[in-house]
Amino acid sequence: MRAATGFSITKSFSWEEASFCINDEPVPWNLPGIALRRGQSNKLTVQAPWLDGVQIKLGLVNDAGLVIGASPAFGQWSPKEGDTAEWTLTPENLSGRVRLVFLSREFDQVHEFPCWVMSSNLSDEGYATWRGSVIPMPEGVKEFWPDTSLTVIFRAKPDSPIAGFPLMLKVQAKQSGADPVTSKPLLMTPTTDHEWDVTGVTEAREVDFDLIISGQGMTPFIVSDCIRRSSNLLDYVTIRLNRVEVPADGARFKGGVSSELSAVAKPGSPSLYYVRLYWEKGGGELEGSRFISKPDFEYAVEKMAWNVHCPSHTRGEFALRIQKNWSSAQARIRCFLEPQSM
Structure with missing residues (x-):
């Protein structure tokens, strides 16, 4: 946030040398505005090395017609002793937008802060939902799969002025380790469009977490019961060949015949919706073009079963891979091809 520059500065000091706080929280210069908690007292502080003995006043631009009490009063010139000035601002219990204007008798430059007058609780001003929806997120588990993005949106309630107010997203994981998801914009970075593309990190374990949406001076909004799923599909399915579980050392196919490869969901596992089967690698005469699958390789299917015909x-030795659609979650299957007579 920059000071207005329509006036010449008659002394060497300016508002850029000042620091501001609202309710004891610093207000960075690049912040697009500050929040005043409606129905409560708000302490506004300005500190500057040149402030001692200087007369300053606080003005209010109030196009919304809000009622805001101020002590000292708006428009009252006040000589200051020391390097700090302070006001107590008390808006009535209505939300809206105003502007605070700082002026000094000692120089012509003015400084202005856009202000949002809102509830101290973010949930009074809006709710979280998914992109493409205007309905609040339902209760229950919110799944994030590895390498899959979901867009989280904070939507304003009717008559809330929160549009354009900086909010940020952070993750509170319930297990140790790195954050289970990434975000664009970055986590813990204020944004004014209130949208975050949240992507699951590829890691072979599940992590429970909460998403926390916060704004300066406000009680955060919590999106609870989130889970980042494991990137290892073997945590969720059992691989079978001809209805027999594949042993740890790999699946054994017979040449010249079709074998049924299937992935059977383990009890309590999440739905994978759609998966794809990939022929991954082989050596010698084991080229992918000589293997036939029905449904086809790389075709998304809901029923996790394939008839694989081998040369x-x-x-x-070769390998097959089952991978969740639009995710990096996968299960790699070591395979051996043997002549039919063996």
């Missing part, structure tokens, strides 16, 4: 008269 005959050859043997060797």
